Amino acid sequence: MRPTHKYVRAVGDRLEIDGHDFKFVGFNIRGLAHYGFGDFLPHSTVAQRTEVLAEAQAVGSSVFRIFLPFYTLSDAEIVSRLRIVLDNAVTYQQRVIVCLTDHFEAVKLQHWSFYEDPPDYRTYLYVDKHYNKVLNPDFYARLCRGPFLAYVRKVVTAFRNHPAVFAWELTNEGSNYPDNDAFINFCNTMAAEIRAIDPNHMITAGIVSTAVTQFKNEPGNDEPARLYENLDFVTIHDYDTVSLVDLDLARRLNKPLVIEETGRPGRREDFFRENMTFWFDNGAVGYMGWGFMPSDFDNQDGDVHIGIDRILHGDYEIVTRLWIERAATFPPVPPPASMADGPVSPPPTPPEEWPIEMDATARPNNVR
DSSP: OOOBSOOOEEETTEEEETTEEOOEEEEEOTTGGGTTSSSSSTTOOSTHHHHHHHHHHHTTOOEEEEEOOOTTOOHHHHHHHHHHHHHHHHHTTOEEEEEOOBSBOTTOOSOGGGGSOOTTSSOSEEEOTTSOEEEOHHHHHTGGGTHHHHHHHHHHHHHTTOTTEEEEESOBSOOOTTOHHHHHHHHHHHHHHHHHHOSSSEEEOOOSOTTTTTOOEETTEEHHHHHTTTOSOEEEEESSGGGGHHHHHHHHHTOOEEEEEEOOSSOOHHHHHHHHHHHHHTTOSEEEESOEEOSSSOOSOSOTTTOEESSSOSOHHHHHHHHHHHHTTSOOOOOBOOGGGSOOOOOOOOOSSSOOOSOTTOOOTTOO
């Protein structure tokens, strides 16, 4: 099938590309943007930037997910690294969910500004009740309007026409309980910012589920519906049965459902077979394993507990066979076309409704 410059879009509870129904299996390749640069994953190599995508394609993937920023990088360097990922994705007929920040500080896949304390607040990060260091509630309420917003605008402007972008994702597993309003407002306003620049690509929040984030659905305050009002598809990170409530949510809102992360420890063949069948039988349009690392050595982008890899687990061939078999049941869709032949439009004027409040031109002190 000929490559297309068209974009994946949500049509009711389905995904569609250039008139074709689109279902997919794929993987989380969290650190791919940083392979071979010697910072986030110092054991990764330049060659792995394409080797991992060639293997993902070979085992049935058509969508993968990355976490874009790293705390030592300038916005220009982030844009440069994403361009490499997206252009390689075209070569291997993949589309990319681009996660714009991790909620968790643990591996610092976050914007540089989170580590330079704002003058009027002690920190962007704090320790939550589970002893995780995460984005401070004030980030979602206010601080996101500073350098983070400028970074999002730059990234989205640079790739608003790129056919390999599947979707922009606002956070990885963001939440702001008990101030759910601040998180909902953040998602809706950031979605409006992105859509004003890029009306082409889908947007989602990247949450585990509305049950895990403790959203309420009560008379006069339907928090799940408010969250997804301006977002294109519902995500579940399937590690807890409580997240099943968002299967009903996707049906109620008539939006596509993507199982964006999943995995289990131990013997996984039966789990993945049954889990994948359950979700697709119940209307999911996409299913993505966590911690894909097909290299013959540990580049530290896998997951010792639940990853899909050749080094840390002994079932790689068995598990990936399930991806191959499932992908074979999907109707074919056109792969993304190269930007070399693509349309070019002038950059839009950023919206004025949410001005930058802090110094958006600052650069990280420790950028290389």
